[in-house]
Amino acid sequence: MKRKLAVVGASGLIGQSCIAHFAAQPDTEVIGVSRRAPFHLHGAQFVATDLRDPKSVAAAADALKGVTHLVYAALYEAPSLVAGWSDQEQIRVNAEMLRNLMEIGITDHAALAHVTLLQGTKAYGVHIRPMVLPARENRSEMREHPNFYWEQQDYLTELAGMHGWHFTVLRPQFVFGHSLGAPMNLIPALGVYAAILKARGEPLHYPGGPMGILEAVDADLIAEAIDWSHGVETARNxxxxITNGDIFLWKNIWPALARSLGMEPGEDRAMELATAMPAAASEWDAIRERHGLAAPDIGKFVGSSFQYADFALGYGRTVAWEDSIVSTVKLRRAGFSGAIDTEEMFDKWFSRLRADRLLPPID
Structure with a gap:
């Protein structure tokens, strides 16, 4: 059966990996949906759509007619990233975006077979309190705290029951991939930070604070899991x-990151990247010009991911952020066994950004 798959949030890091993965499948027609065009389309059709605007969504309905599989990776983040995670307006906007898509953009629910919804570990309150370790699906959720996840998930559950299609919800840990201007992508944030330090003749200093044990997820691995979920009953509803399958500590992995960026690891030197890096925008512009990079200016390239980097690296902390570990037993038992070494993942993404002339060459 030929799939007609729509990737909503196509310009984001999960969206980019999904377009690359599914466009390579001979049985799949891919449509990318987002406000701005993805860096790579890989032959997919692109439909520019603002999910917050019902008229814009209605204009995309013809292109979405007959869609059999839908990946919903769209996300609205408030300008004050971390503070916005508990903001009622952020919750309202994200809930409204999904409703606009499913009620205005998707007019042919009879053709729809499967919807994938992306969440994350904020479902377990990682941004609010220490997680119950390991966090488990349907056991450790923090439903008592406002979160747009619950509105979206409950809404899809109701729709699936009405129309007879199925859904799968994936909850990755820290996601890493290829995207420009994404609100939560450490690859360009760390890449720009490293390039500026290197141009200054400095090693790769660790800018954060003490952090606990973490897990990462490769965006390509998420795309593989989504593809798997389309064909198995164990993934229905x-x-x-989902994680890479290993764990890491920033301080332990820092030398490997430095090698991937062609640098030596430096000392612990706390730096609020959300403040220091925009102030160094002219240095990034000089690097872009010197190496003939295709990367845009620092704001368009990194977006609010410097804020995310400060949170993820523990800037300003004097005691370690609690360990963040989730159980992936349920996914393994359901039949998905994909994994990747996290150090190899970092090396892959930095290499890909260099190949696209978004980061300077190592030499």
């Missing part, structure tokens, strides 16, 4: 945590 199910919620799964």
């Amino acid at each position: 199910a919620v799964f945590n």
Whole structure:
């Protein structure tokens, strides 16, 4: 059966990996949906759509007619990224975006077979309190705290029951991939930070604070899991945590990151990247010109991901952020066994950004 798959949030890091993965499948027609065009389309059709605007969504309805599989990776983030995670307006906007898509953009629910919804570990309150370790699906959720996840998930559950299609919810940990201007992508944030330090003749200093044990997820691995979920009954109407399969500590992995960026690891030197890096925008512009990069200015390239980097690296902390570990037993038992070494993942993404002339060459 030929799939007609729509990737909503196509310009984001999960969206980019999904377009690359599914466009390579001979049985799949891919449509990318987002406000701005993805860096790579890989032959997919692109439909520019603002999910917050019902008229814009209605204009995309013809292109979405007959869609059999839908990946919903769209996300609205408030300008004050971390503070916005508990903001009622952020919750309202994200809930409204999904409703606009499913009620205005998707007019042919009879053709729809499967919807994938992306969440994350904020479902377990990682941004609010210490997680119950390991966090488990349908057991450790923090539903008592406002979160747009619950509105979206409950809404899809109701729709699936009405129309007879199925859904899968994936909850990744820290996601890493290829995207320009994404609100939560450490690859360009760390890449720009490293390039500026290197141009200054400095090693790769660790700018954060003490952090606990973490897990990462490769965006390509998420795309593989989504593809797997389309063909198995064990993924129908199910919620799964997903990780690379290993754990890491920033301080332990820092030398490997430095090698991937062609640098030596430096000392612990706390730096609020959300403040220091925009102030160094002219240095990034000089690097872009010197190496003939295709990367845009620092704001368009990194977006609010410097804020995310400060949170993820523990800037300003004097005691370690609690360990963030989720159980992936449910996903393994359901049949998905994909994994990647996290150090190899970082090396892959930095290499890909260099190949696209978004980061300077190592030499």
